[in-house]
Amino acid sequence: MYELVRGPLAWAAFIIFIAGSLYRIIYMLAGCKKEKIVFPHMSLKHSLASLVHWVIPFNNQYMKQRPAFTIVTFAFHICLVVTPIFLLAHIILWDESWNISWWSMSDTIADYMTIIVIAGCIFFLYRRLTDPVVKNVTDASDYLLLAITALPFITGFIAYHQWFDYKTMLIIHILAGEIMLIAIPFTRLSHMLFFVFTRAYFGSEQGHVKHSKDW
Amino acid sequence: MKPTIAKREPVVDDAMDQTEAKLRPEQIQKVINEVIDKETGGRLWTYVNTCIHCGLCAEACQWYLSNDRDVSYAPVTKIKDTIWVMLKNKGAVDAAFIKRCAEIAYTECNLCRRCGMYCPFGIDIAYMLLVVRRICAKLDMVPLYLQDTVHSHAATMNQMWVKPDEWIDTLQWQEEEGQGYVPSARLPLEKEGAEIMYSVIGPEPKFLAQLLGNITAIMKVAGLDWTMPATAGWDNSNMAMYSGDFEVMARVERLHHETAQRLKVKKIVMGECGHAFRGAEYDGPTWMGWMKPPIPIVHAISFYYDLIKSGRIKIAKKAEGPITVQDPCNVIRNGGLGDKLRYIMNAVCAEFVDVTPNKRHNYCCNEGGGVINC
Numbered sequence: 001m002y003e004l005v006r007g008p009l010a011w012a013a014f015i016i017f018i019a020g021s022l023y024r025i026i027y028m029l030a031g032c033k034k035e036k037i038v039f040p041h042m043s044l045k046h047s048l049a050s051l052v053h054w055v056i057p058f059n060n061q062y063m064k065q066r067p068a069f070t071i072v073t074f075a076f077h078i079c080l081v082v083t084p085i086f087l088l089a090h091i092i093l094w095d096e097s098w099n100i101s102w103w104s105m106s107d108t109i110a111d112y113m114t115i116i117v118i119a120g121c122i123f124f125l126y127r128r129l130t131d132p133v134v135k136n137v138t139d140a141s142d143y144l145l146l147a148i149t150a151l152p153f154i155t156g157f158i159a160y161h162q163w164f165d166y167k168t169m170l171i172i173h174i175l176a177g178e179i180m181l182i183a184i185p186f187t188r189l190s191h192m193l194f195f196v197f198t199r200a201y202f203g204s205e206q207g208h209v210k211h212s213k214d215w
Numbered sequence: 216m217k218p219t220i221a222k223r224e225p226v227v228d229d230a231m232d233q234t235e236a237k238l239r240p241e242q243i244q245k246v247i248n249e250v251i252d253k254e255t256g257g258r259l260w261t262y263v264n265t266c267i268h269c270g271l272c273a274e275a276c277q278w279y280l281s282n283d284r285d286v287s288y289a290p291v292t293k294i295k296d297t298i299w300v301m302l303k304n305k306g307a308v309d310a311a312f313i314k315r316c317a318e319i320a321y322t323e324c325n326l327c328r329r330c331g332m333y334c335p336f337g338i339d340i341a342y343m344l345l346v347v348r349r350i351c352a353k354l355d356m357v358p359l360y361l362q363d364t365v366h367s368h369a370a371t372m373n374q375m376w377v378k379p380d381e382w383i384d385t386l387q388w389q390e391e392e393g394q395g396y397v398p399s400a401r402l403p404l405e406k407e408g409a410e411i412m413y414s415v416i417g418p419e420p421k422f423l424a425q426l427l428g429n430i431t432a433i434m435k436v437a438g439l440d441w442t443m444p445a446t447a448g449w450d451n452s453n454m455a456m457y458s459g460d461f462e463v464m465a466r467v468e469r470l471h472h473e474t475a476q477r478l479k480v481k482k483i484v485m486g487e488c489g490h491a492f493r494g495a496e497y498d499g500p501t502w503m504g505w506m507k508p509p510i511p512i513v514h515a516i517s518f519y520y521d522l523i524k525s526g527r528i529k530i531a532k533k534a535e536g537p538i539t540v541q542d543p544c545n546v547i548r549n550g551g552l553g554d555k556l557r558y559i560m561n562a563v564c565a566e567f568v569d570v571t572p573n574k575r576h577n578y579c580c581n582e583g584g585g586v587i588n589c
Contacts, residue, residue, distance in 0.1 A: 031257030038257060040506050054335060061576060062333050065274070073335075133270035133279075133289045139216040142268050194265040195336045201258070202337030209497065211551035212575050214332050 002167065005174040006093075013178035020185030021193050028197065042201065043208035050203020051196065053215035060215035076120030079113040080149070084177070086110075089160075107160070114157045121150040141188070148183050151176040219296050221287035223318070230359035231314055238310035238354060246353045247306035255346055262338045263302060266291070272340060275333035277578040278323055290330035290340045293319050297347045317356040320347040325584035326457070327544040332575070345459070352459030361585050364454040367417075369463045372470055373450035374417030383445050385420040386427060393431025400435035402427070405478070406442035412480040412510075413443050414471060416452035416488045426486070437527040441484070448474030451485050453494035457585030461502050468499025475510045483508075487515040489545035490583060497549070514546055520555040523562045533565040541570065542577035551575075 032038040053060045063070040084090060088104040095101045105113075125146055128138045155173035159166060183189050206214040251259070273279050273289035282288050287296075297316045300308060326341040334340065351357060357365070367376045377385075383404070390402035403409065413434070419426050434441050443449060448470040455463035472495075475483050485491060492514050500508050522528045540560050547553045553574030560567040572578070 028257050028261050031260050033257070035256035035258060036504050037501050037506075050337065054337070061572075062271075062274075066271075069271075127270075131270060132284075132286045133273040133291065134268065136219055136286045136289075137216070137268045137270060137291050137295050145267075188264060188267055191265045191267050191336060194261050198261060198265055199337045202331055202334075202339060205339070206332070206549075210549045212548055213551070214337060 001171055002174075005171050005178070009178055010174070013181045017181040017184060020182070021190075024185045024190060025193060025197075028194065038201065041204055041209050043204045046204045046207030047200030048203075049207060050199050050214050054199055062215075072120055072123050075116050076123075079116040079120070080153075083110055083113045083117065084152070111157070111160065114153050114160075117153045118150060118157065121146055121153075145183070145187055145189055148176075148180050148187075148189070152180050216295065216299070218300075219287045219292050221296075222285075226318070228358050230362055231317060231356055234355045235310045235314045238313065238356070240307065240309060243308060243310065243313055243354060244306035247301050247308070247350055250346065250350050250353065251301070251306070254349065258339070259298075259343060259346060262340075262343060263298065265336050266294070266338055267336075269335070272330040272334050272338075275330040277327075277329070277581065278325075280578075288323060290324075293324055294340060294343055298343050301350070313351060313354055313356050316347050317351040317358070320344045320351060321358050321361065321458075321584070322586060325544070325579045325581060325586060327579035327583055328549055329544070329576075329579065332548065348457070348459035349461065350459070352461075357458050357460075361454060361458050364585075365458045365460050365463055368450075368453065368455050368467050369460075372447035372467060374452045374454055375421040377417060377420050377450075379447070382420055382449065385424055386443060386445075389424055389427035390431055392425065392428030393435070395428070396432035397435045400431045402431045403442045404445045406440075407477075408479045409440050409442035410481050411439060411441040411484045412475045412478050412482075413441055413484050414449055414451040414475075415486045416491050417450050419486065430486075433522075433528060437522050439527075442478055442480065444474045444478060446474065448477075451483075451495050452488055452491040453499065454585055456494040456498045457490065464494065464499060465502050468494060469503065471495060471499075472509055480510065482511045482513050484513045484518050485515060487543075489543035489550075490585075492550060493545040514550065514552060516546060516552040516555050516559065519559050523559060530563055534563060535565050537566045537568045538564040539568045539570055541580050542574055544577065544579050544583055547577060548575040 057070055057074045058064055058067075083105075086103065086105045087110050088107060091101050091104045125143075127134050128142060128146070129135065152173060155169060155176050158164060159169040159173045163169075180189075184192055203214050206212045268291065270289065270291055272291050273284070273286075276288060276290050278288040279285065279290070286292055297319055300312065301316075324341070324344045326345055328339065328341045331337060331339040331341060364374050367374055371377065373382075386402055386404060390400070393400040393402060413430060415427070450467070451471055453464055453467050455461070455467060471483075483495070485495065492512070496508060496512050496514075500506070523530065538560070540556060542548070542553060542556065547556065557567075557569070570577070
């Protein structure tokens with residue numbers, strides 16, 4: 001079972017993730033090309049200006065207005081992306097398969113960062129259940145996306161601490177990671193792919209076309 | 216996802232009630248799919264597939280804030296109760312649903328675009344609600360008061376059923392009023408090759424005619440070479456833009472720009488109306504596939520800023536007492552004229568008191584979006 005999830009399924013997950021992401025981005029760009037005004041309205045300068053103001057925490061007025069949310073969401077997203085890439089155990093797998101390796105973080109730091117991701121998921125779940133606006137627009141898919149995001153980190157945390165049967169937990173962890181990779185292009189987790197484009201377009205529209213700003 | 220429970224006083228609107236009784240489901244489905252397939256593209260698709268349902272847009276909306284944070288007024292709720300359902304059902308919705316969509320899109324959203332600025336992804340929620348208006352307009356589900364002004368645009372090319380002779384008569388009357396302030400003032404009609412074409416909104420000749428006398432005096436004092444058209448094409452406002460009747464919108468905008476071209480002017484200077492500026496500068500050109508208007512459009516704020524800053528007109532006496540200003544969304548958030556507006560306010564008021572939040576973070580005045588026409 002381990003060989004299966006570690007070998008062919010991992011291949012499949014990465015191929016679907018990369019090919020699926022490319023497909024979705026090309027599909028989006030083709031759709032924007034159909035709308036005659038989207039590309040002429042774009043401007044590199046204003047796209048970058050918008051991204052700078054929204055990718056750096058507290059660099060726009062709305063984030064200053066909601067400090068708690070800003071801290072949680074940045075901590076959550078940074079840990080979510082950084083931890084799996086620089087985790088020693090993951091790099092060892094890359095090294096075994098492809099003979100490539102890069103800088104890794106200490107396991108203690110990775111442990112804390114994993115806890116931050118799980119805590120972030122709990123925060124978002126709490127918001128979904130209690131904030132009336134969010135609750136009203138939440139359906140099963142939103143809980144599912146939250147679960148898909150949380151599961152690799154929860155199982156990874158348990159596996160690392162070897163709380164249950166290590167081998168089983170490891171297999172579940174790898175499976176969970178693969179499910180998340182596959183889900184990114186084809187669910188609303190695709191905001192990971194699209195947010196750069198939506199941000200750039202709104203920034204261009206506000207800056208280049210309307211001579212205003214969007215932060 | 217269950218539809219949102221919205222508590223509203225029942226409103227009787229003869230046009231919408233009659234349309235509701237007439238509309239057939241297959242008609243609705245055809246129009247929705249036509250608009251979604253042929254008139255939208257990458258933007259709508261990406262927005263719907265990127266929205267993570269976080270609800271952060273709610274805090275941006277003055278409808279939500281001023282209704283004690285009533286969930287049914289949150290921007291994301293308005294999308295949920297309109298576009299999401301249309302897409303999910305592939306257009307198979309009933310007339311009552313379309314009526315509710317029209318209530319949401321026309322009377323519970325001003326298309327002020329504040330929510331887009333507060334969305335972490337920059338999703339243009341107001342654009343999606345304009346798509347809803349477009350669908351409603353193609354289905355004749357438009358509030359009567361708004362449709363009436365659209366009819367006026369379509370029939371007379373101005374917003375307020377002003378007849379051609381009344382237009383010229385009003386201008387000549389107001390030229391005399393302007394001469395009451397500055398005896399040598401003129402209101403030049405049809406002067407080909409003038410530097411400026413001055414265009415106004417329908418309500419100016421209809422019931423704010425004194426503004427035309429005022430501009431006659433201002434232009435004389437500033438020593439500018441200007442003209443106004445004696446034909447249709449003088450009205451720069453565009454309620455069809457707000458109803459979603461983009462065919463009429465395009466006719467109005469095209470005539471406005473073509474009139475300026477006929478007069479061979481270098482620029483169009485317009486009065487203060489924010490939505491008119493939006494239509495002439497952005498929505499009209501965008502729909503017609505122009506990157507920008509063929510002849511530059513100067514909004515009143517930029518115009519007066521230049522006149523005061525360059526000393527072409529001097530302020531003899533400042534208005535007294537504390538005076539504040541409401542930043543109009545379509546020229547401030549969506550036009551970038553916030554600082555110039557403040558320069559003018561300080562130049563003409565003895566005691567200017569600013570508002571919070573201000574400039575591009577302003578709250579909509581709630582008149583925009585065609586909720587009230589002026």
